[in-house]
Amino acid sequence: MGTVPTVKCYQFPISLHVNSLANVPFTGFIEAQNVSGAATLTMKLVQDTGTGAASASTISTLQQLTLTPAWTQYTLTGTFPSTAGLNLGAGADDGLYLQVELPEGATCNLNFTKPSIYLTNNIIPNNDFQTYDQVNAIISSPRTGDLRTSVNAFYPFGWVAMNGGSTR
Numbered sequence: 001m002g003t004v005p006t007v008k009c010y011q012f013p014i015s016l017h018v019n020s021l022a023n024v025p026f027t028g029f030i031e032a033q034n035v036s037g038a039a040t041l042t043m044k045l046v047q048d049t050g051t052g053a054a055s056a057s058t059i060s061t062l063q064q065l066t067l068t069p070a071w072t073q074y075t076l077t078g079t080f081p082s083t084a085g086l087n088l089g090a091g092a093d094d095g096l097y098l099q100v101e102l103p104e105g106a107t108c109n110l111n112f113t114k115p116s117i118y119l120t121n122n123i124i125p126n127n128d129f130q131t132y133d134q135v136n137a138i139i140s141s142p143r144t145g146d147l148r149t150s151v152n153a154f155y156p157f158g159w160v161a162m163n164g165g166s167t168r
Contacts, residue, residue: 009101011046014117018047018094021080021119028076028117030100034067037108041065043076044099050089058086059099067110071136076117 015021032041043062049055060081065074080096088094098115102108142148148159155161 006104007101008104009044009099012098012100012115014045014096014098016095017092018049018083018086018088018096021096022083023079023081024119025079025121026077026117027120028098028115029073030065030076030112030115031071031073032065032067032110032112033071034069035109035111037110038103038106039067039108039110040103041067041110041112042101044101045078045081046097046099047081047083047086048095048097049086050091050094052090053087054089054091054094055085055087071111077121 030041030043042064045060045062047058047060049057058081062076062078063074098117100112100115102110142158147162148155
C-alpha cells in the first residue's frame with residue numbers, strides 16, 4: 001500500500017544561500033488559470049538550511065490565490081525572512097525556494113506559468129514580452145505521444161504517419 005502525500009507542490013530555486021537575501025523586500029508574480037476542480041494555489045517561501053547538523057527548514061506562506069477560468073496575473077509582495085535563530089548546515093548547500101502548492105486531497109486541473117521574483121519593493125517591471133495567448137499556445141501545443149486523426153494523406157511538419165513504418 002502506498003503512502004499518502006502530505007504536500008503537492010512545485011519548488012523553484014531563488015538563491016543558493018539563505019543569508020544572501022535575508023530581510024530583503026521583494027515583489028513577484030505568477031500567471032495562473034483554473035481549468036476545473038479545486039481553484040487555489042498557495043504560494044510559500046522555503047528556507048532550506050542544508051545538510052550537516054542543520055536545523056529544520058522553515059516554510060512561510062506568502063499568499064493563497066483563488067484562481068479564475070481566465071489567465072490572470074497575481075502579485076506577491078513581502079520580505080525574505082531573517083535567518084536569526086537558524087542553524088545552517090555545514091554542507092554550504094542551504095537555499096531559498098519559491099513553493100507553489102496545489103490543493104491537497106482535491107482533484108484539480110490548474111495551469112500556471114512564469115513565477116517570478118524581483119528584488120524590488122512593490123514594483124513589477126513592465127518588460128513582459130509574452131501575452132496570455134502566447135502562453136496558452138505553448139501549453140496547448142502538441143506533445144510527444146499526441147495523436148491527430150485525419151482522413152487526408154497530408155501530415156504537418158513534426159508529425160509521423162502511423163502506417164506501421166518509421167518513414168513517410
